[in-house]
Amino acid sequence: MKTIILGIESSCDDTSAAVIADGLLLSNVIASQKVHEAYGGVVPELASRAHQQNIVPVVSEALRQAGVRKEDLSAIAYTRGPGLLGSLHVGTSFAKGMALGLNIPLLDVNHLHGHILSHFIRETEDQEVPEFPFITLLVSGGNSQIVLVKSRSEMEILGQTIDDAAGEAFDKCAKVMGLPYPGGPHIDRLAQSGDPKRFRFSKPHLPALDYSFSGLKTSFLYTLRDESKKDQDFVKNNINDLCASLQHTIIEILLEKLKQAIRQTGVRHVAIGGGVSANSGVRDAVERLCTNLGVRAWIPKRSFTTDNAAMVAIAGYFKYLDDEYSDISLPPFARVTV
Ligand code: KG4
Numbered sequence: 001m002k003t004i005i006l007g008i009e010s011s012c013d014d015t016s017a018a019v020i021a022d023g024l025l026l027s028n029v030i031a032s033q034k035v036h037e038a039y040g041g042v043v044p045e046l047a048s049r050a051h052q053q054n055i056v057p058v059v060s061e062a063l064r065q066a067g068v069r070k071e072d073l074s075a076i077a078y079t080r081g082p083g084l085l086g087s088l089h090v091g092t093s094f095a096k097g098m099a100l101g102l103n104i105p106l107l108d109v110n111h112l113h114g115h116i117l118s119h120f121i122r123e124t125e126d127q128e129v130p131e132f133p134f135i136t137l138l139v140s141g142g143n144s145q146i147v148l149v150k151s152r153s154e155m156e157i158l159g160q161t162i163d164d165a166a167g168e169a170f171d172k173c174a175k176v177m178g179l180p181y182p183g184g185p186h187i188d189r190l191a192q193s194g195d196p197k198r199f200r201f202s203k204p205h206l207p208a209l210d211y212s213f214s215g216l217k218t219s220f221l222y223t224l225r226d227e228s229k230k231d232q233d234f235v236k237n238n239i240n241d242l243c244a245s246l247q248h249t250i251i252e253i254l255l256e257k258l259k260q261a262i263r264q265t266g267v268r269h270v271a272i273g274g275g276v277s278a279n280s281g282v283r284d285a286v287e288r289l290c291t292n293l294g295v296r297a298w299i300p301k302r303s304f305t306t307d308n309a310a311m312v313a314i315a316g317y318f319k320y321l322d323d324e325y326s327d328i329s330l331p332p333f334a335r336v337t338v
Helices: 034-039 044-066 085-102 111-120 166-176 184-191 214-230 234-265 280-293 309-321
Strands: 004-009 014-021 024-032 075-081 106-110 134-139 144-149 155-160 269-273 296-298
Touching (some): 004 044, 024 309, 034 044, 106 111, 106 309, 111 309, 155 234, 166 184, 184 234, 184 280, 214 234, 269 280
Parallel strands (some): 075 106
Antiparallel strands (some): 144 155
């Protein structure tokens, strides 16, 4: 009999459900919430309400696309945290109710483990996966970490941001340039035809493998303020160069520590994950760095970089194989470390 896992993700502003059978992806349905666009960021209360509206149709659609009846499910995996508490409550409560109703095990998943394990989502039987131990550069709207993945359940944070995440640097700088939220994809697009060396922004000098992005953000703001005093339409006239230079600096900051981590650990496999790993510049730069260092790069499919339930289902599947079931009384967590 196949092990069929339903994954549920509701940590931020995407409601998602996915079904995997023996590690093979059968469906991955994502309902993104447009309601936040007008506010320039995610409004937690609106996110919770949208999750409540979306969760039943999204789960039904994931089961339908997978050709699976709910009675066929072996277990239900859900994101327990980190994320927005109200949003997490919707997915958590739904998963608990469904698992209770079907009398099947419940599997709680750390959202960050999901991002890291997304490289193990198989869409074909012969798809290759990273070899342990490997390093993951986990870069999203809320996290920037270098994680040593020793096995599917043992992970060690080697370094992380002491202030803003890389995604926040993209989004906040995009906001002051008047770009819509989330700004990362817009900067990515505009940077394609800009000069990455035109502007210089400050880079942090932190020991070990930690990151910092708040200094870059401040130096970006100062450049904008100073130049706009001379030229009212400065942002409009220079948007491509601004985006390209900003993206270039973020990539330099990310890669410097990644390179150090690869050398330090001697790993042969290097992966990236999280929303910012959708960035074309980041993807190319990591690929190049790995080629130069003679290690294998694992660049995820773009649909697995942002929040999705397929990664929750695969992380849950591994927990199922290890008999690590979740207690029904576990509450969601806003903040969890790896
Ligand atoms: O992983 P994710 O979907 O949500 C979190 O769990 O945080 O990441 C969202 C972040 C946002 O900051 C967004 O701007 C960024 O990922 N992002 C990008 C790109 N696509 C998404 N940043 C740069 N370039 C992109 N193409």
